[in-house]
Amino acid sequence: MNQAESLLFEVLQKFREVLLLMTKTNFILQNFDTQIFGFPVYNYRPNSLSEIENAAAEIPADAGLVCMRTPKSWSHLMPKTQFRRIECLVVMESKLENNTSNNLPVNVRICSQADAEVCKIIAANCFQHDRYHKDPMIDDQTAAATKAQWAFNNVTERGDASFVIEIENEILGFNLCLLSTTTAIIDLIGVSPTHQGKGFGRKLVKAALNYYTNKAQIIRVGTQSDNHASISLYKSLGFREVEEYVTYHWTSNQNEDPRCRKN
Incomplete structure (x- = not known):
């Protein structure tokens, strides 16, 4: 690998790290629930449908429970994930x-x-x-x-x-x-x-x-x-x-x- 290729590789790695960090910021620690459950509880807020399929791979390592609430129209994607359907909420x-x-x-x-x-x-x-x-x-x-x-x-x-x-x-x-x-x-x-x-x-x-x-x-x-x-x-x-x-x-x-x- 020459110097230019090495530099490009480093840039791509940094870019990947930034993307990973941006994804993980969608997992919001819920302090109230965490205190009661005794382990970290997160709320996952996907910004788009494309994020859902790989969501399980991005779950924080210390998570005991992750909650996600999506529009009902997104339900067709959920069987491809490790998330379990719990309820349907009517506003x-x-x-x-x-x-x-x-x-x-x-x-x-x-x-x-x-x-x-x-x-x-x-x-x-x-x-x-x-x-x-x-x-x-x-x-x-x-x-x-x-x-x-x-x-x-x-x-x-x-x-x-x-x-x-x-x-x-x-x-x-x-x-x-x-x-x-x-x-x-x-x-x-x-x-x-x-x-x-x-x-x-x-x-x-x-x-x-x-x-x-x-x-x-x-x-x-x-x-x-x-x-x-x-x-x-x-x-x-x-x-x-x-x-x-x-x-x-x-x-x-x-x-x-x-x-x-x-x-």
Whole structure:
């Protein structure tokens, strides 16, 4: 190899290293999830369809779990990867200009930081349709702990407005919301398992609709496509489906577990 060829080889190697680094920056370490799971959890954000097929080869060496959410139209490529389909997420929204009231429903009030522990307990017990509970490689205790801490953090620091339904001094459910410019977001909503099916979820959604009237232009929420009760509730309150995504997981030990061989 002459000097010119050697120089060209070095340039190509550097170029390859830069491309590899750019690819790996698509893997974003999730500090919240990592702390709960006890190993590094990453979110993979592909910029294009062409990146997906080789995604598994670029997974960080220390990763225990990698999550990826893509448009549903990309699903045809996923069987070529090592990622497992977990859920289909439906994004729904409602225009707040159609809402005519700003009063909170009976028995619903603004949540305070003093309610954080109760919301945490409810969150640890009321979810089953979320992606962590659905993944056979993630134990239910860890999935529940994620929701519990998510609720606690929303009430104590990261939320905008939160609502609880309280009857006879007992908090039965919560609706924890965020605000991004002119869009309100139902970040996490849950009702105690022993009180589900009594219309409390509807009251909590109405609370958000009423509260954000004149504070935001639209309100958004995400729910799983197989959570039919949730979808029906939102549609009955004027929400419509606007986007659909599919969530995929890769776990470091998935090839060792027979529950994942069918994926």
